């Protein structure tokens with residue numbers, strides 16, 4: 152809010168009034184200080200503002216201020232641009248991809264920038280329908296409130312991709328970037344099919360200059376390829392490509408977006424590139440302090456995202472490797488991690504031993520990094536990062552082996568309750584959750600597995616247990632049909648039901664609704680002598 156341009160005025164008659172002089176339009180609305188009235192009025196401001204834009208009135212930002220005097224009205228002044236001699240227009244943002252990144256990120260931009268219109272588009276009709284419903288397609292603490300506040304006001308979700316791309320000034324692309332399953336780089340390289348489709352669509356429908364922002368995590372130098380697609384397929388339209396990788400963590404996405412450690416924007420070092428960087432920087436500057444907005448060249452921004460995820464995953468594999476040694480020597484990994492983390496050069500975060508990391512990003516991004524290193528003739532560097540994944544796989548199988556060997560070397564026909572299936576707490580996301588490998592390992596030994604997770608449906612669990620490696624990272628309606636075999640698992644909506652008559656349980660300390668296997672949780676199996684079940688009870692505890 153630029154207070155220099157704000158004026159408050161008394162509206163004695165207590166009714167909304169619009170007035171205009173010298174190109175300045177004012178909307179005066181009675182206000183008793185209640186936020187619901189402000190909310191209702193903000194709607195009216197925005198619809199008026201939109202009308203002015205649609206009618207091609209010269210208009211720019213919207214300024215709101217609560218009167219500090221005894222005035223009972225709220226005044227809004229539309230800067231018609233005539234005052235400053237410039238014509239400005241409402242910034243329109245379109246985000247291609249309404250997933251775990253596109254959805255929350257755009258909702259927060261809409262909330263923090265009421266004068267920006269944000270439309271999220273997707274090829275998945277089901278996803279868009281859910282974003283427009285009471286039951287959002289993803290669970291994320293705080294997301295509901297943000298969406299409800301902005302939806303229909305300056306935040307919209309649509310499947311009309313072409314229309315909204317054509318209208319937008321800034322286009323974020325936040326589509327899937329799965330690991331390739333065939334061809335060159337299979338099993339490691341990123342498959343950029345969805346990105347390429349989005350870029351071709353942008354080139355096809357754009358009739359005016361656009362800023363295209365890489366929000367998906369992509370291999371370094373992707374912007375160069377995207378630029379080629381856009382330039383070769385456009386008809387005289389100028390595109391500026393920016394890299395603006397997303398660092399949010401699922402489960403705390405809204406908190407992270409409200410208060411990011413940093414926002415990274417990479418662009419071309421040309422005058423046009425710098426202008427585009429500034430335009431995007433202005434959007435974030437609505438709520439992110441300037442010193443937290445880092446600008447770099449394109450390649451640094453692209454590579455920083457892969458490197459950041461590799462470093463985070465590496466810490467988890469490091470502490471998990473130490474956990475194996477702790478178990479062999481009688482040291483307690485939690486005590487060791489605490490002692491290590493007290494060193495300010497190391498710090499305490501991401502130092503809890505666990506069954507291994509999961510989620511859609513860490514493994515995929517490290518594989519991507521490995522492939523890039525190999526392509527640049529750096530096999531030693533590639534192998535170094537590959538080992539982070541190897542330790543992660545080792546930790547998951549080590550965990551299953553310990554459970555099985557501790558139960559007289561077989562879990563056949565033994566009921567094992569799994570409390571929590573998503574890859575970490577406060578999310579319903581099951582992509583690459585270690586629970587999949589753990590359940591598959593136990594099922595391989597013919598255990599009777601009963602799963603409880605309040606945020607994950609039975610259909611999702613069955614799909615996860617049946618899908619082939621890497622197939623999960625495609626839009627749901629395009630996922631390969633590998634999910635044919637129904638696994639003999641029971642899924643329950645009741646945590647107590649899951650544990651009834653069990654021989655063993657895998658759960659968090661509370662034993663209720665949280666996730667057992669998280670990137671930050673520590674797990675260890677410990678025998679409960681108090682158990683009255685026929686065999687020993689095993690609790691896999693998270694710290």
Ligand SMILES: NC(=O)c1ccc[n+]([C@@H]2O[C@H](COP(=O)([O-])OP(=O)(O)OC[C@H]3O[C@@H](n4cnc5c(N)ncnc54)[C@H](O)[C@@H]3O)[C@@H](O)[C@H]2O)c1
Pocket residue numbers: 247248249250251252253272273274275278312325326327328345346348349366367368369397398399400401511512625626627
């Ligand atoms: N999930 C995270 O925590 C996270 C964090 C940072 C970065 N990323 C990266 O962000 C990107 C998106 O991740 P996500 O978790 O949001 O994935 P997601 O699968 O939840 O969402 C991607 C969406 O893109 C849609 N889509 C695909 N192609 C499209 C097209 N051509 N036009 C319109 N819509 C299209 C899909 O239908 C899907 O809804 C990935 O590159 C991922 O690596 C993810």
